[in-house]
Amino acid sequence: MRICVYLGSSPGNNPLYRQTAHDLGTMLAQRGIGLVYGGGKVGLMGVIADAACAAGGEVIGVIPEALRARERDHQGITELHVVDTMHERKAMMSKLADGFITLPGGIGTFEEMFEAWCWAQLGYHRKPVGLLDVGDIFEGFKMLIDKVVEEGFLQPRHRAMLLVEKEPEALLERMSQYMAPETEHWLGEDDL
Template identity: 50%
Template sequence: MKRLAVYCGSATPENPIYINAAREVGKALAKRGIAVVYGGGRLGLMGAVADSALEAGGEVIGIIPEALVGAEVAHKGCTELHVVSGMHERKQRFTDLSDGFITIPGGVGTMDELWEAISWSQLGYHQKPVGLLNMAGFYDQLIAFNQNMIDVGFIRPQHAGIMIVDDNLDVLLDKMAAYVPHKTIFQMKADDL
């Protein structure tokens, strides 16, 4: 994995555990020689990931919609900053430029990005690893919900391993590097569905 899309929040929660963990993610990716592809913002966890990766000598590629550049939240210190027309193009660029995806804490936008990466993998638009860093138990309920979708049958057994989860970044990155692509829906016949 040479580049990972990092999905995270643009907010700075009161508890410093999240911003500190975001800094660790940026630094760790840079030390592994993995470039960060992210939302291009300078605020919150997004800014912390980018700044720490840059400080550690890493490459940071920001992808930000025009409207957010106008709101003055763009990170002008990125190695590359791509300004796109909107969110759909932004997410497509994440997929095109990355070898995988890692999600750390965030809000609605972060969930949109995570679920789209999983959905596109399931369908067959990509077969890249989709990681979820469950720092401080932030995603416990989401992991349980995902398991419920598997148990009920809304996620097929061959797609149950798309979301790769760990609470340790190094372990998660190793799991992602070892990811073996699954059979996609596009590869299946109607009888398999």
């Protein structure tokens, strides 16, 4: 089993982000779960990869050629795939993974998480998509998504597809028990 983790190429300002990335990388390795990530050695990406490697885990990175210098591709991991585009990166990461976890990061991290969640909603995959709410960084985001549900733009069953937890152990447990809902159509019956 492998989990794709989306997270920042920056370490962020709160030391809790680094600690959580380290703890999750260690935990994945200890549980025999391979890590798939963006292939960089900087920021939270480097922290999680280093921790998983130090704990003896499988670590697979996927990085576009254009980002190799900026994200300093990690040479100490199990496998490093160099691709041409961001689209190829995301497609390969998705193909290699059995589930997805998002930690704090920037626009690219959000974009990756939204794509994995959207693909689940559309039925392109049946893999769990998790959000690790480290230090309540995603509180405003959760309120936004709940408002989108309230306003009728997202079905509650599709909102429930995004598993949100504050602790890595709890999120991994929920992901291990995840059963994807049927997704015949993303609209409600009244909208058809």
